[in-house]
Amino acid sequence: MTKKHQIVKAKRKEDSLMLKSERPSIPKKWNYRVSVKRIKQLIYKWKNLTDEVFDELYIARKKLSQKAALRPRDTSGTFIPVDKNWTTYCEDIGHSRQVVNVWLLRKFGQKETTSQITGSTPSLPKNKYRTIVVDPPWPIQRIPRAERPNQPKDYAYQTMEVEEIQKLELPASQENCNVFLWVTHKFLPAAFECFDRWGVRYVCTFVWHKPGGFQVYQQPQRNCEFVLFGVIGKSKFRTTKNFKCCFAAKRGKHSEKPREFYETIERVSLPLRLDMFARKAHKGFKVWGLEV
Numbered sequence: 001m002t003k004k005h006q007i008v009k010a011k012r013k014e015d016s017l018m019l020k021s022e023r024p025s026i027p028k029k030w031n032y033r034v035s036v037k038r039i040k041q042l043i044y045k046w047k048n049l050t051d052e053v054f055d056e057l058y059i060a061r062k063k064l065s066q067k068a069a070l071r072p073r074d075t076s077g078t079f080i081p082v083d084k085n086w087t088t089y090c091e092d093i094g095h096s097r098q099v100v101n102v103w104l105l106r107k108f109g110q111k112e113t114t115s116q117i118t119g120s121t122p123s124l125p126k127n128k129y130r131t132i133v134v135d136p137p138w139p140i141q142r143i144p145r146a147e148r149p150n151q152p153k154d155y156a157y158q159t160m161e162v163e164e165i166q167k168l169e170l171p172a173s174q175e176n177c178n179v180f181l182w183v184t185h186k187f188l189p190a191a192f193e194c195f196d197r198w199g200v201r202y203v204c205t206f207v208w209h210k211p212g213g214f215q216v217y218q219q220p221q222r223n224c225e226f227v228l229f230g231v232i233g234k235s236k237f238r239t240t241k242n243f244k245c246c247f248a249a250k251r252g253k254h255s256e257k258p259r260e261f262y263e264t265i266e267r268v269s270l271p272l273r274l275d276m277f278a279r280k281a282h283k284g285f286k287v288w289g290l291e292v
């Protein structure tokens, strides 16, 4: 069956689905292969989509979307083979990702994201770093839904007051440490203040030229974001070849920073590297934040 046929079939099926408001709780222990086997058996046995199937699919998607954030020392008992993700999972159960997403959307409503994670600032890692990327949860104002009904649900995560961010202590660093601080237009002045308070000497600014961007009436469209670069001690890089202040990259989901940025920093900078306020792991970086 072609993908187009599968989608048409799923759309037909979706009409018979009742919205299920209760989402299953996510177990600590979860195993990719066991889950695939279970789903295949359930679908075969019932030849239908039961609540049991939906719950298992929901859990699988949740586990697999959290996968990137799981560190090797994760002890939750989750087992996900390398190279397996939500797309391979759907293929392994015999359907395309688009089709399964339609089922889940119809059953549980809009996809819920990690934005619901809240808590207090975790303790800082103990290592000494030579490269630190900071992407703080600046206190963005949420636009009421009535005005922006199509605003994605993952718009929000827990934010911090500017003062709290400025009071933050950076983890210990080597004598020479490069610091990269992500910031939007609105918080640029506050970001410079962060550097002063953290003892970081400002060097220059990176500009991420991104497609689109919001535009306030009678103001230019904000189609870029910034990374202030500063140093503790002296600036030292492994290489500075093809290392440029201005770069273009696609946008991801809300607030997600481009992979290309992390790849460049990993290529040019010295370890140990730390990604602060991370939501997922990037190669060559240790992660810290509420969601990892």
Ligand SMILES: C[S@@+](CC[C@H](N)C(=O)[O-])C[C@H]1O[C@@H](n2cnc3c(N)ncnc32)[C@H](O)[C@@H]1O
Residues within 6 Å of the ligand: 117, 119, 120, 121, 122, 135, 136, 137, 138, 157, 158, 159, 160, 255, 256, 257, 258, 277, 278, 279, 280, 289, 290, 291
């Ligand atoms: C701007 S987002 C980071 C985005 C991330 N760099 C990416 O590319 O996807 C800020 C993150 O800080 C987290 N956060 C909020 N309050 C926090 C706190 N007090 N301590 C640590 N992390 C916090 C949020 O949950 C969110 O994941």
